[in-house]
Amino acid sequence: MTPLLFADITVFVLSLLVGFEVIREVPATLHTPLMSGSNAIHGVVLVGVMVLAATTNSVLGYVLLFVAAAFAAMNVVGGYVVTDRMLEMFRPHPRPIPADDTHDRAGAS
């Protein structure tokens, strides 16, 4: 096992643990945006596709590259936009009424 691989595995395992800790407390209200938002984060695969493009030099490679680039860009752009649209709707008070008395969800119940 090379030091480079070991460093990669370390990063992977620690990121998993950080992910569990950070997301564990998410309320049910936000499950859909969380899934959609984390979906957008794996759109970082676009960065991988770009790195891959640097070594692509065959016809089959170009075809795969094109499809991968389209897939990844769709994932990342669509994912963030749709999550933002959803979260825009989450308001503490009905929109027509101006938000004057603010009390947090944590205070209720």
Add this chain to the structure above:
Amino acid sequence: MTGFDTAVHSLYLLAAASFIIGLHLMTAPSSARRGNQLSAAGMALAVVTTIALLAHDHVMTAVAALTLAVGAIAGAVGGLLAARRVKMTAMPQLVSLFNAVGGGAAALIAFGDAIPHAKSVGLSALPVSTTVTTSLDLLIGGITFSGSLIAGGKLAGVIPGQPLSFPGGRVLNLVLALAAAGSGIAYASGHGGIAMLWILAVAALGLGILVTLPIGGADMPVVISLLNAFTGTAVAMAGFVIHSTPLIIAGALVGAAGGILTKLMADAMNRSLFNIIAGGFGTADSTGIDPLGGASTSVREVTVDDASLQLAYASKVIIVPGYGLAAAQAQHEVVELAQALTEHGIEVSYGIHPVAGRMPGHMNVLLAEANAPYEQLKDLEETNPEFARTDVVLVVGANDVTNPAARRPGNAVSGMPIMDVDHAKSVIVIKRSLGHGYAGIDNELYSNPKTAMLFADAKVGLAALMTGLHAYVH
């Protein structure tokens, strides 16, 4: 490490940090939108940094650059249009589609990376760590791609939602699993080359289809959470293949998020992951038990007028929405009714079961779209203690999640956490008919003396209640 490399790695680190902080902000409704925007900013930073890196290295062919640019623009435009136009009720299938393409892209990275290596150095010269992660990436990414497409098709109604199975399906599954394992191990140990990757890709795609098809509609929240976790893992594997830290970090974060949601959803249905993947609910094996033996004879019907009167004179009302509400797109009607009751001084909240929609938290999104204030949206644990001091519970299109039979062993819903609506003083159920839920058994709630049935489509019934309410409330 040159100064340029240091800058690139620092910017990648900054991007990864913004993903983590962004996800953290997404755990509270008030900061969630900022969290997503921070995460998007980090993503933009990662992409721009990669462009700078590629421009600096200058090794990409002009054809590759053009292919990459055209492909990315086409995908971005497609994703943008779909995301802007989608209705909130169609959200689950769109999220599934985005999940599919993400997994597909990760699998293609594994494939695309192997091709030039096969030409130049020969695959047997590749380190085992690369060939192992290539195989895993292709396997997981392939399963996610086809599996998410099937799940999305089921959610969109293009593919029937019932569990689909056919004779010999299990055998074919086994054959594909063996083919995938065999070709994956062969490639990882340096035998067979690119041909093994083709076999692995086909086997993975087939497995994704065959594993998802037999899963019933009610289990969809679990399945798409699981597929989400798979995509994250596939992206992390792609990160191992091309040694890209941002991919490893982001993939692991998504894997963790999907894993947590999968567990929450499976717990909310009291079903093990194995049970769900093996298929079950709504299939022949759950129809034998009928705890009621002809409930339809003993239910009490209520007129719109009486139901409106009951609501108008309540001091506390809990609304329990279910899939029927989402299917009828009645979220606006229910929120309008809730607002009218609130303005009349009645305490109103929504009791939302974790699997009320078709993806985790789907019902909350629909109600938020219709302008329901989020502090009225309560989950199962928050709502259940409240029922005892509730005058009227309005159940709209929910079935299995309100069935008291879940408290007894020996039936299809046994052990499933339910909304304790029968603890309230009275219950009004808006439902089209006495038809069964996904579990395929009678709901004992409907024959409870406290319960009154208002037989109507959710949208029509709620609008009628609203009209009826105007006679008592103004």
